[in-house]
Amino acid sequence: KAGVTQTPRYLIKTRGQQVTLSCSPISGHRSVSWYQQTPGQGLQFLFEYFSETQRNKGNFPGRFSGRQFSNSRSEMNVSTLELGDSALYLCASSLEGSPYGYTFGSGTRLTVV
Amino acid sequence: GQQLNQSPQSMFIQEGEDVSMNCTSSSIFNTWLWYKQDPGEGPVLLIALYKAGELTSNGRLTAQFGITRKDSFLNISASIPSDVGIYFCAGLVRDYKLSFGAGTTVTVRA
Numbered sequence: 001k002a003g004v005t006q007t008p009r010y011l012i013k014t015r016g017q018q019v020t021l022s023c024s025p026i027s028g029h030r031s032v033s034w035y036q037q038t039p040g041q042g043l044q045f046l047f048e049y050f051s052e053t054q055r056n057k058g059n060f061p062g063r064f065s066g067r068q069f070s071n072s073r074s075e076m077n078v079s080t081l082e083l084g085d086s087a088l089y090l091c092a093s094s095l096e097g098s099p100y101g102y103t104f105g106s107g108t109r110l111t112v113v
Numbered sequence: 114g115q116q117l118n119q120s121p122q123s124m125f126i127q128e129g130e131d132v133s134m135n136c137t138s139s140s141i142f143n144t145w146l147w148y149k150q151d152p153g154e155g156p157v158l159l160i161a162l163y164k165a166g167e168l169t170s171n172g173r174l175t176a177q178f179g180i181t182r183k184d185s186f187l188n189i190s191a192s193i194p195s196d197v198g199i200y201f202c203a204g205l206v207r208d209y210k211l212s213f214g215a216g217t218t219v220t221v222r223a
Binding site: 048 | 117119122144146153154155156157158161201203205210211212213214215216
């Protein structure tokens, strides 16, 4: 079966711009979680969506937002980009949200210049 | 979220060696998970630990859930070149949110 697909793989944006990242989960998975990965910081939880509803949210500013569509695909948006937003953004899908069943995508590498 | 301290930050290992890494926290976790991330890929779950004191193996990998529920370790026996990558510990409290350690980067010395 197809894995978790994240697009685009690489992105370069300028400070102040906004960006939208996409995550297509494994077919049948209804939960999508987003994480930010930076060197030395590990993965930081952003938010989790289940059946189009945000169930959990991490400690990120309001510039970070997301949504989930009826087909379970999810998008993440970052507005007013800052240099510190440069990171690998990973999404993980699972049937119902349990991390035991996470399948991660390969990520989107965002560079803010 | 909870802070996980993972050590060592990086290590060079000789092929055939046994290696160990650990994770500690000031908070209690109900579940400990260990992931491996290969270059250019997302993390993949290696081992999940559900009970304090539990010792679980997956091939050459062995992990333990500490008795205090505040720590866990991962051992790799007889390391091989494909063991290269970043290993993450993660703790789960509730609500499906994971707290990750900063990772241990493993490089195999030729």
